[in-house]
Amino acid sequence: MIGDKKQDQTADNSSTAIQAGRDVHYHGLTVAEVKEICVLLLRENFPQLRNEARRTAEEHVKSFASLLESRLANDAASIVLEKFREPDVQAAINDAVQASARKGQAANPNILSTLISERVARKTNEYKDIVLSEAVQVVPRLTSSQIGLLSFVHFVKSVVVQNLPSIAGLDPYGQRALAFSSPGFGLSSSQWQHIQYAGAASINNLVGGDIYEALVKEPYKYLAPAEGVNFKVAVTQQAPSFAKLLDQFNTENLFRVELTSVGQAIAIANISNYLGKLDYTIWLK
Incomplete structure (x- = not known):
């Protein structure tokens, strides 16, 4: 949900949480050291690369490490750096480093850094941690x-x-949502199948519906127009960018796409980079 801006700051098991808006005194692992860990993991995992390939891999990893450093600094109010001592967290970083070294931007390093930052977040649960590591x-x-x-x-x-x-009021959100959604418009059936193969979603072609009707019945019931005014017409007139999203949703019948928990985590990470940090525990609980 978007609109709830309440936040608090606590830390469990005597760990040190970083609070934004005040001086930080922390004597454990630093964000800069996390960046160094990425380079060390590269050297441990790819010791036999030829010089040219090594240079390229190092450039990829340094770029990812810079993104991760920036993301951790940006999310400082909600992370607990001691979590980087956990083997599962270090394994997740290792997975991200290896993928970045091999594929560069094609590994989606911005999403990877966002997921890792969330993996060390203060607000968490065991299930969420498992899903994030898999994502x-x-x-x-x-x-x-x-x-x-x-x-x-x-x-x-x-x-x-x-x-x-x-x-x-939906239109500004529609504009931002188009930025992260439109690359996914009109994918081929083989790409949909690959998304299923990767474990991010399932497809059921027997499911369908009208997204305008679904939204006005429940989540946006509070925005239902006056009696006799069609919701779709009202959205098209007042929030054209949001209407463009919903029209595309209906055109492709995306009711048939059901995200897995891993797919949700990836989507939330991507959306957070456009709309601001979302609370993963709303969905991963």
Whole structure:
């Protein structure tokens, strides 16, 4: 859900949580050291690369490490750096480093860094941790367009913008959602099959419906227009960008796409980079 801005700051098991908006005094693992770990993991995993390949791999990893460093600094209010001592967290970083070394931008390093930052978040549960670690392994198997499709489906079906004064308030969200969704428009059937193979979603062609009717019945019931006014017409007139999303959703019948927990985690990570940090535990619980 979007619209709830309440936050608090606690830490469990005597760990040190970083609080934004005040001086930070921390004497454990630093963000810069996390960056160094990425380079060390590269050298441990690819000791036999030829010089040219090694240079390319190092450039890829340094680029990923910079993204991760920036993401950790940006998310400082919600992360616990001691979690980097956990074997599973280090394994997730190792997976991300190896994928980045091999594929560069094609490994979707921005999504990887966002997932790892969330993996060390203060607000967590055992199930969420498992899903995030698995998502780090799946992300490099997907194209940016396939991630766009996952994000598109999750945003329309599962993200609700609350407390808007009118339907027109949906349009700015529609504009931003088009930025991360449109790469996923019109994918071929073979790409859909690959998304299933990767474990990010399942496809059921027997399912269908009208997304306008689905939204006005429940999540956006509070925005239902006056009696006698069609919701689709109202959205088209007042929030054309949001209507473009919903029309595309209907055209492709994306009711048939059901994201797995891993697909949800990947979609949330991508959407968070456009709409601001979302609470993963709403869905991963």
